[in-house]
Amino acid sequence: MRNLIRNVNLILPDRIMRNAWLVTEDERIDDFGEMPVPKGDFTDIIDGAGSYLSPGFVETHVHGGRKHDFTDATPESALEIMRLHLLGGTTTILPTLTSVTHEKYIRSMENLNSLIPQFRTMDDVPEFGGIHMEGPYCSGEALGAQNTLTYRDPDFNEIEQYVALAPYIRKWTAAPEREGGMAFGRYCEKHGILASIGHSGATLSQVYQAWDNGYRSITHLYSACSSYHRNGAYREAGIVEAAWLIDDMDVEMITDGVHLPKEFLQLIYKIKGPDRISMITDAIRYAGVDVPEGSFVPYEDGQDSGVWIENGVALVPSRACFAGSIATFDRLVRTATKIAGIDLVDVIRMSTLTPARTVGLDKEIGSISRGKRANLLMFDDDISIKHIILRGKMVR
Numbered sequence: 001m002r003n004l005i006r007n008v009n010l011i012l013p014d015r016i017m018r019n020a021w022l023v024t025e026d027e028r029i030d031d032f033g034e035m036p037v038p039k040g041d042f043t044d045i046i047d048g049a050g051s052y053l054s055p056g057f058v059e060t061h062v063h064g065g066r067k068h069d070f071t072d073a074t075p076e077s078a079l080e081i082m083r084l085h086l087l088g089g090t091t092t093i094l095p096t097l098t099s100v101t102h103e104k105y106i107r108s109m110e111n112l113n114s115l116i117p118q119f120r121t122m123d124d125v126p127e128f129g130g131i132h133m134e135g136p137y138c139s140g141e142a143l144g145a146q147n148t149l150t151y152r153d154p155d156f157n158e159i160e161q162y163v164a165l166a167p168y169i170r171k172w173t174a175a176p177e178r179e180g181g182m183a184f185g186r187y188c189e190k191h192g193i194l195a196s197i198g199h200s201g202a203t204l205s206q207v208y209q210a211w212d213n214g215y216r217s218i219t220h221l222y223s224a225c226s227s228y229h230r231n232g233a234y235r236e237a238g239i240v241e242a243a244w245l246i247d248d249m250d251v252e253m254i255t256d257g258v259h260l261p262k263e264f265l266q267l268i269y270k271i272k273g274p275d276r277i278s279m280i281t282d283a284i285r286y287a288g289v290d291v292p293e294g295s296f297v298p299y300e301d302g303q304d305s306g307v308w309i310e311n312g313v314a315l316v317p318s319r320a321c322f323a324g325s326i327a328t329f330d331r332l333v334r335t336a337t338k339i340a341g342i343d344l345v346d347v348i349r350m351s352t353l354t355p356a357r358t359v360g361l362d363k364e365i366g367s368i369s370r371g372k373r374a375n376l377l378m379f380d381d382d383i384s385i386k387h388i389i390l391r392g393k394m395v396r
Contacts (some may be wrong), residue, residue, distance in 0.1 A: 001026055001043045001392065006035075008048035008378065011055075011348045013367050022053060024374040027391040031370060046394070048378055051386055052344075055352040055367055056091025056375035057329040060171060060278055060359055061132055061220070061252055063096050064285035065328070070095040073107040075115055082125035084288040085281075087396070088328025089385050091375035092356070092365055093126040094170060096282075099135025099150045099199070102158060109166040116168075123395040127375065129361055130170035133162070134198065134219065137184060139175035141201025141226070145316050145323040151199075154180040159187065169193055170359040173219040175200035176210035189214030194359055196252075197239055199224045207242035217250040217358060218243050220282055221268060223259055223322065244271050250358050253350070255279045255332040256325040257339050258313040265340040274346035278355035279332045284324035286314055291326075334383040 003024045010017040010032060022032040023042075031038070063069055065084040068077035078095065085093055097108050112131065119128045140148045154174070163169060171194040174184055188195035197210055198219025203226065207215075218225065218239060226238030243251050253268050254260060259282070260268070268277060281287065284307070291297055291309045296317070298306035307314040307323045314323040329351065336347040356366030365373050374392040379385045388396040 002030070002041070003044045003046065003392065004037060004042040005046045005048055005053060005376075005378075005389075006037045008051055008053040010053050010368055011345060013349055013353055014345065016052075016345060020053075022368065022376075024389070024392040027373055029368060029370055029372050029374050032368060044394075046387070051378045051380055053368070054348050054377050054379070055365065055372075056126075056377050056388070056390070057089045057333075057351045058092045058129070058278075058355040058361070058366055059085060059090040059126070059281060059329055060094045060129075060355045061096050061134070061280035062090075062093060062283050063098055063324060065283055065287035065289075067285050067289055069098075069285045070112075071097055071100050071104055071108050073104065073111040075111065078111060078115055079125060085283070085328055086124065086126045086388065086390075087385075088281075088330045089333075089377050089379070089388065090126045090329045091377070091388065091390055092129045092361065094129050094132045094359065096132040096134050099138055099146045099148075101150055105133075105136075105162060106165065109162065112166070123390055123393060127365075127373075127390070128168075130168040130359065131166060132171040132173070133169055134173040137174040137178055137181065138199035139178060139201050141175075145321060146199055146224075153178050154184040154187075156180075156183075156187070159184070163191060170361075171196055171217070173198035175202065176213070176215055177202045177206045182209060182213040185210055185214035187214075189216075192360065197225075200239060201226045202239055202242075204237035204242050204245075207239055207246070211242075211246055211249065216248075217252070219252050220254050220259070220280065221251040222264060223254060223282075248276070250276050250278065250354075252278050252280045252282075254282050254325055255336050255340075256281065256313065256327040257331075257335040258311055259322055259325060262335075262340045265336060265342070269340070269342055269346070274349040275354060277350045278358055279329075279336065279347070279350045280355075281327045281329060281332060282325050283327055284314055287326045287328060289326070330379070330383050330385055337383065
């Protein structure tokens with residue numbers, strides 16, 4: 001199957017190629033260039049009518065949607081979440097498992113294992129890129145909205161069981177200051193897993209030590225991260241300041257416009273740049289759910305009391321902190337470009353190539369490059385998604 005997409009503005013890693021075309025051959029990008037279009041026989045010819053054509057978004061931190069969470073551990077839940085986020089432009093997804101009990105991790109992994117054979121045959125869900133473990137080896141000093149009763153020190157017998165059951169773990173959030181936390185970073189590095197610092201009270205010096213022990217990323221920068229504080233009369237820095245000082249440290253950025261106001265988005269972008277930022281939704285089960293503004297929504301499974309939905313975000317019952325976002329990825333791109341004023345080329349890089357690189361998928365996806373999988377999006381100036389192309393096939 002050889003398809004031609006013409007009359008589009010291609011978003012490349014470093015520029016926009018105007019009035020361009022792209023050819024897919026089966027599941028891959030075969031060629032692209034500026035007009036005029038190449039001659040030849042094509043299975044289908046798609047006129048982009050001046051739309052942008054970008055790589056599909058790569059989501060490395062997402063918990064749920066449509067009232068489901070990946071830790072619900074049912075096929076229906078996982079597929080409904082993935083269907084929602086595909087519609088938001090996510091063509092590669094790393095389901096994120098929040099901090100839960102050992103038994104619940106096992107059930108969640110077994111559920112994903114049962115679905116993996118189906119994923120490649122489905123055209124209504126993003127590609128499964130592996131999973132992100134957000135816990136349980138975190139610290140109660142930076143609470144966020146996780147269940148801190150499940151926090152614990154790294155247990156390498158437990159870890160070996162998880163890795164054996166889910167060899168597709170690609171990212172793991174932990175607090176390096178916990179007993180065994182530094183050894184855990186070295187374990188992740190040895191096994192090709194991105195160790196990320198998050199839900200942690202680490203000091204600046206502990207983050208430096210963590211860097212030396214294999215940690216290469218900060219989970220949702222500013223959220224559940226230690227920062228500048230006083231230790232008695234003395235000022236002490238934390239994870240946020242370490243992110244600025246360690247040039248090669250990657251960071252996640254929740255770009256829903258609420259977790260981080262535009263000035264914070266601009267600050268992170270100014271200091272770290274598009275090669276070190278992965279935009280994420282951190283979406284929970286109420287993404288894609290029509291909930292009236294100002295509503296309190298109880299969790300149906302009884303695992304928690306519920307959340308408030310206000311100002312386009314979810315808050316814990318006390319409203320003391322956010323409980324996660326309710327965004328799909330198209331909202332992130334819209335926020336970054338329209339509200340924070342970040343250049344579209346860099347925003348797309350932070351949505352595609354950078355996250356793909358952090359979890360070792362950039363050889364296959366993340367940019368419009370010859371030979372990469374043809375996971376593509378067509379959208380307009382308002383980041384309204386017109387078409388989704390998955391493995392060379394238009395699925396929407």
